[in-house]
Amino acid sequence: MTSVRVERDGSVATIVLDGATRLNPIGTKTCTAIAAAVRDLEADTRIRAVVVHGAGRAFSAGADIDEISGFDHRDQFEQFIHTFTDALELIEVSPLPFVAAINGAAMGGGLELALACDLRVVHAAGKLALPEAKLGVLPGAGGTQRLPRLLPRGIATEMIMLGRTITGARAHELGLANHLSDSPEAVLSDAQALAAELAAGAGLVPQMTKSLLRETAACTVADGIVRERAVATDLHASADGQEGFQAFVERRAPQFRKERGL
Incomplete structure (x- = not known):
């Protein structure tokens, strides 16, 4: 065994x-x-x-x-x-x-x-x-x-x-x-x-990538983009999304959360 x-x-x-x-x-x-x-x-x-x-x-x-x-x-x-x-x-x-x-x-x-x-x-x-x-x-x-x-x-x-x-x-x-x-x-x-x-990296990115690709595997491109927009918006609103954009503006490395989750 x-x-x-x-x-x-x-x-x-x-x-x-x-x-x-x-x-x-x-x-x-x-x-x-x-x-x-x-x-x-x-x-x-x-x-x-x-x-x-x-x-x-x-x-x-x-x-x-x-x-x-x-x-x-x-x-x-x-x-x-x-x-x-x-x-x-x-x-x-x-x-x-x-x-x-x-x-x-x-x-x-x-x-x-x-x-x-x-x-x-x-x-x-x-x-x-x-x-x-x-x-x-x-x-x-x-x-x-x-x-x-x-x-x-x-x-x-x-x-x-x-x-x-x-x-x-x-x-x-x-x-x-x-x-x-x-x-x-x-x-x-x-x-x-x-x-x-x-x-x-940002903990939600791999998770949402997996679910997005799985959910849209049989979709048309147009339907897939609808789902993609929703996911991108959710991630932008998350703590890591906000930190990532702020870090880019401030020209520093982002400090993403150490645990998974919003």
Whole structure:
């Protein structure tokens, strides 16, 4: 079983998948632990950004095949998928920004976990794939929905239909990854630096960015702009918005609030 531990460093937290001997497979208990960690960090108003990291040499090899192979009937697999997708949805809708530190292979459910995060850091030789087609199935934890929204549809379709693997360098080239690290060892520190940068800004900006992009994903541009105007106005009226504009006028660094909220 892959356990989950949470490390805090000031306003940045790191959720660590701790099952390195088996490349951090994700089972039911892992999903439950991830969900509990997300809720706990949301309740801690000092935390402003979160990194998700895999212990050892992989981010995650994917869903726990040992657990799945023990299922006797359809309902057990269906319940597992529900638990998995519910945990990933918590990350996606969380007010906190999440950065995936993909220090090695992110396969199947491991990649689906990374896709639920807001930003991704990889290294050139990393391997990313949804290989379920090679087992005669399809991804079931959001991979068929999130990947085509982050990659050109044709490339995403190829990866899903054929289970093709792309490298970290290719993921960065395609825009799936936000940052390309020099080595696997540098991925975590680079991801934490990115999270620290997010944490140092106005606390409501990542939260409102996530909700705005999510709410307007299927809107027309005109309808999206209506929602954008409302969000921009709310942020301008917030304490951090007022401080940011005042600091600009006074030619000084803004002093944003240390905790999340208005």
